[in-house]
Amino acid sequence: MNQATTKSHRLIDFSFAWLLSLVIACLLLVIGTKIGFDSLQEDLRAQSANERARLFVGEEIVRGIHGIQKDLYLMAASTHQAAAKRVTHSITAQLHKLRHDLNVLKAGGKVRREVQLNLEGRDQMVSEVFIGQQLAMAPMSWN
Numbered sequence: 001m002n003q004a005t006t007k008s009h010r011l012i013d014f015s016f017a018w019l020l021s022l023v024i025a026c027l028l029l030v031i032g033t034k035i036g037f038d039s040l041q042e043d044l045r046a047q048s049a050n051e052r053a054r055l056f057v058g059e060e061i062v063r064g065i066h067g068i069q070k071d072l073y074l075m076a077a078s079t080h081q082a083a084a085k086r087v088t089h090s091i092t093a094q095l096h097k098l099r100h101d102l103n104v105l106k107a108g109g110k111v112r113r114e115v116q117l118n119l120e121g122r123d124q125m126v127s128e129v130f131i132g133q134q135l136a137m138a139p140m141s142w143n
Contacts, residue, residue: 054131060111107133110129112126113128
């Protein structure tokens, strides 16, 4: 009877040790999976921020092209030399900004959008986005 009890205790101790090691292994697996998914989530956030910055720059480029197109139509309709000179100055400024924005996509930098909130030009909304050189050269994903 004593020998049977000792054998059953050893069997219970072995089963308990096996169960405890299984619980620890599962816990380590869950922690490792969480760390792995946290890393993937952080990479996804960085890529998302990069794509949003590129989208902002792209919108600003399209906005600049539309502004140049509008000024060209305005120049065709203007009859005075002073008005044509003013429109030419506006087109030159917009072309300079357009070249800068395109260069930011290529080499990195900062793009600034200024939106006039009223006709007098007293209030304006300014938005800026910075694209690092490595992010600018990264291939775009079109998935």
